[in-house]
Amino acid sequence: MQKIILSGNEAVAEGAYIAGVGLGIGYPGTPSTEIIEVLEKKGGPECAWSINEKVAMEQAYGACVAGLRSLVTMKHVGVNVAADPLFTFAYMGINGGLVIVTADDPGMHSSQNEQDNRWYALHAKVPMLEPSNSQECLDYAALAFDLSERYDVPFFLRMVTRVCHSRSLVEIDTGKVYKRQARDYERNVSKFVTLPAHARARRVILEENLAKLSKDTEARAVNTMEITDQDVGIITSGASYNYVKEAFGDRYSVLKLGLVYPFDQEIIRDFARQVKKIYVVEELDPYLEFNVRAMGIECEGKKYISPFFELNQQVVATSLARAGLEPLEELDPAAKEPAPDVPVRPPILCAGCPHRAFFYLARREKATVVGDIGCYTLGAAPPLDGIDVSACMGGGYSIALGLSINPPEGKKIFGVVGDSTFYHSGITGAIDAIYNKRDIIPVVLDNRITAMTGHQQNPGTGQTMSGDATFMQEPERIFMAVGYDRVLEVNAFDLKGIRDAIREAKETQDRVALVIKSPCRLIKGVKKGPLMEVDTEVCSKCKSCLRLGCPAISLGDEEYPVIDPLSCTGCGVCEQLCKKEAIRVKDQEVSR
Amino acid sequence: MAQGTKRIMLAGVGGQGILLASRILSAGLIKAGYDVKSSEVHGMAQRGGSVVTQLSYGEKVYSPIVGAGAVDLLITLEKLEALRYVHFLKRNGTLLMNEREIPSLPILTGAVDYPKDIKERLSKYPISLYTIDADQEAEKLGNLRVMNVVLLGAMVKLAGLDDLVDWPSVVAESVKPAYREVNFKAFAAGAALV
Numbered sequence: 001m002q003k004i005i006l007s008g009n010e011a012v013a014e015g016a017y018i019a020g021v022g023l024g025i026g027y028p029g030t031p032s033t034e035i036i037e038v039l040e041k042k043g044g045p046e047c048a049w050s051i052n053e054k055v056a057m058e059q060a061y062g063a064c065v066a067g068l069r070s071l072v073t074m075k076h077v078g079v080n081v082a083a084d085p086l087f088t089f090a091y092m093g094i095n096g097g098l099v100i101v102t103a104d105d106p107g108m109h110s111s112q113n114e115q116d117n118r119w120y121a122l123h124a125k126v127p128m129l130e131p132s133n134s135q136e137c138l139d140y141a142a143l144a145f146d147l148s149e150r151y152d153v154p155f156f157l158r159m160v161t162r163v164c165h166s167r168s169l170v171e172i173d174t175g176k177v178y179k180r181q182a183r184d185y186e187r188n189v190s191k192f193v194t195l196p197a198h199a200r201a202r203r204v205i206l207e208e209n210l211a212k213l214s215k216d217t218e219a220r221a222v223n224t225m226e227i228t229d230q231d232v233g234i235i236t237s238g239a240s241y242n243y244v245k246e247a248f249g250d251r252y253s254v255l256k257l258g259l260v261y262p263f264d265q266e267i268i269r270d271f272a273r274q275v276k277k278i279y280v281v282e283e284l285d286p287y288l289e290f291n292v293r294a295m296g297i298e299c300e301g302k303k304y305i306s307p308f309f310e311l312n313q314q315v316v317a318t319s320l321a322r323a324g325l326e327p328l329e330e331l332d333p334a335a336k337e338p339a340p341d342v343p344v345r346p347p348i349l350c351a352g353c354p355h356r357a358f359f360y361l362a363r364r365e366k367a368t369v370v371g372d373i374g375c376y377t378l379g380a381a382p383p384l385d386g387i388d389v390s391a392c393m394g395g396g397y398s399i400a401l402g403l404s405i406n407p408p409e410g411k412k413i414f415g416v417v418g419d420s421t422f423y424h425s426g427i428t429g430a431i432d433a434i435y436n437k438r439d440i441i442p443v444v445l446d447n448r449i450t451a452m453t454g455h456q457q458n459p460g461t462g463q464t465m466s467g468d469a470t471f472m473q474e475p476e477r478i479f480m481a482v483g484y485d486r487v488l489e490v491n492a493f494d495l496k497g498i499r500d501a502i503r504e505a506k507e508t509q510d511r512v513a514l515v516i517k518s519p520c521r522l523i524k525g526v527k528k529g530p531l532m533e534v535d536t537e538v539c540s541k542c543k544s545c546l547r548l549g550c551p552a553i554s555l556g557d558e559e560y561p562v563i564d565p566l567s568c569t570g571c572g573v574c575e576q577l578c579k580k581e582a583i584r585v586k587d588q589e590v591s592r
Numbered sequence: 593m594a595q596g597t598k599r600i601m602l603a604g605v606g607g608q609g610i611l612l613a614s615r616i617l618s619a620g621l622i623k624a625g626y627d628v629k630s631s632e633v634h635g636m637a638q639r640g641g642s643v644v645t646q647l648s649y650g651e652k653v654y655s656p657i658v659g660a661g662a663v664d665l666l667i668t669l670e671k672l673e674a675l676r677y678v679h680f681l682k683r684n685g686t687l688l689m690n691e692r693e694i695p696s697l698p699i700l701t702g703a704v705d706y707p708k709d710i711k712e713r714l715s716k717y718p719i720s721l722y723t724i725d726a727d728q729e730a731e732k733l734g735n736l737r738v739m740n741v742v743l744l745g746a747m748v749k750l751a752g753l754d755d756l757v758d759w760p761s762v763v764a765e766s767v768k769p770a771y772r773e774v775n776f777k778a779f780a781a782g783a784a785l786v
């Protein structure tokens with residue numbers, strides 16, 4: 001055994017690898033993405049990016065029916081997409097072990113909401129393990145496969161950003177050779193075909209299996225009591241356990257639940273007998289508190305601890321100080337408040353981003369735009385200010401369908417999605433638009449990659465996850481196949497071309513779709529254009545170029561704009577924008 | 593807050609090389625036998641936004657993150673980020689600030705000005721403030737990208753960790769062979785600045 005430092009995501013991949021997983025699949029989504037990437041690099045199991053979470057979940061289930069151990073990963077909102085099959089898979093049970101990673105994002109570092117997916121366990125009746133550090137990520141991932149097979153149930157592994165993207169030491173046998181675990185396939189119609197009569201029988205079996213699981217010695221071993229005080233006891237799980245230990249050390253007794261569904265009532269009753277007063281410390285919703293109270297055991301939690309955003313040891317210490325608990329250390333901060341008036345530094349579209357010109361023009365042309373989830377959501381930020389509504393994957397088209405029924409100012413609605421999002425769930429909305437004769441203009445900002453999550457392949461890139469050549473989908477062909485009259489395809493850096501396309505789309509009676517195309521500038525091998533510079537002799541200081549919100553352009557001396565040669569990628573959008581022709585290609589002395 | 597645990601926080605702008613600096617630091621601390629936990633930011637925040645890494649080390653560490661008012665050593669790769677996160681420091685904590693100024697979007701578009709008085713404002717806090725020009729050192733070495741390792745060298749010295757392990761070998765394990773030499777020099781240059 002060796003001790004190495006791993007992120008939680010890397011550790012889950014290692015755990016699945018050790019468990020002999022046969023398939024690793026998912027849809028990219030922060031903070032879950034690296035799990036499948038790491039597993040794929042290790043070699044051995046079949047690994048793939050699916051087109052969305054539901055398809056990933058169903059493939060994983062199919063592989064498990066075929067006898068393989070299957071791992072499927074997604075971010076918290078991805079579970080919403082995959083929820084339909086999930087609830088039924090719980091009834092059906094498994095053949096090979098099935099482990100579903102839900103990566104939640106308390107504090108919304110990179111998400112549109114902070115839903116607490118522990119409720120999915122209770123709701124879908126899918127057992128859930130919740131690790132608090134990388135060692136537990138590895139151990140629980142492997143354990144989840146064993147328990148899944150032992151009790152004929154799928155298993156959740158619930159992570160949060162601070163577990164996924166935290167790095168800590170792990171004891172691991174790095175020399176372990178991959179050995180695929182597989183069971184034989186047995187046709188079993190009463191189990192795998194969910195006719196109501198079959199489902200009713202499976203419903204009872206599921207309850208029996210959950211009851212047996214909650215008594216399993218190995219499953220219960222992840223629930224641990226540290227009795228160090230007879231007066232105060234804290235019930236906690238996952239990342240919150242770390243904050244409790246940092247805040248209070250061994251001062252109070254702690255019950256740490258590694259298995260958060262089904263509920264280990266025996267250990268909770270045992271804990272309640274050994275301490276006088278119980279507090280529950282958990283991030284987001286009062287999930288544990290709700291369950292402890294339902295057992296008739298008195299406890300307090302959300303009375304003191306915030307039900308929203310992330311916790312940390314200082315928040316836990318300060319919150320429970322109000323209940324009279326004493327932290328190990330008194331906080332002695334350098335300042336009580338953040339420094340005032342610090343200019344914000346929000347994430348922005350990169351210099352040379354192929355999404356910039358479209359949003360700039362959409363605003364100029366006063367288009368009503370429904371956006372979607374990806375880098376291009378940043379098109380909403382000022383000065384681009386190019387999106388009216390944006391909520392979820394695929395919503396870029398489907399929400400636009402609804403808006404078009406009562407269109408603001410009687411205008412056509414532009415629905416905007418990225419390439420990966422188009423395949424994920426954009427296509428369905430594009431077809432609905434034709435079917436129900438909704439007057440929307442579907443737009444694909446096709447940058448040839450799944451960019452925001454760190455450049456994953458998708459059906460439009462012509463490559464599988466492992467880099468094998470495969471059929472390259474093209475949004476243009478799909479639009480034509482489902483009933484659009486014309487597709488206006490424009491280079492993402494062609495300002496005039498995009499403006500003309502927007503105007504034409506607004507005016508024409510034809511059913512048109514727009515595809516705005518150019519690869520993400522961060523893809524390896526994508527060539528830069530010639531460096532731009534501002535000629536101050538010609539510049540009229542109109543500041544139009546600053547409205548692009550390009551990080552390479554700033555206001556310099558005497559109010560003249562300046563182009564930073566280090567960050568400019570030569571996309572040429574500012575050059576086309578400048579009416580005075582003051583922005584032009586720089587005489588290139590230095591090679592780039 | 594567990595006794596003896598030290599908390600370090602690095603802040604800067606996406607793309608400045610914070611993750612590498614933090615990973616080299618944790619590799620060294622692990623080599624020296626410490627328990628280490630660190631936390632990184634991925635995803636949307638990386639697109640030119642403010643980026644933070646936190647790292648704690650000690651005999652036994654539970655939490656990979658630190659709240660406001662509890663950081664021992666704050667390193668900022670950019671000046672504005674020093675002002676943004678100075679309240680994360682403990683009283684008498686140490687701030688190591690790189691002199692680099694990177695305007696954020698509201699500054700680029702002229703909506704607000706880049707604050708001119710950052711050092712002056714920081715000097716009013718009950719902290720030890722060190723400022724270095726890591727970009728200039730990196731430029732002298734002919735590779736702007738090693739700015740993060742210049743700061744790492746200074747940080748290791750300030751934290752009193754310079755004799756802990758053979759840092760050049762730790763750096764060597766973390767960078768590609770072709771860049772080892774320049775990173776060694778960057779580390780040494782940083783240590784010599786404080």
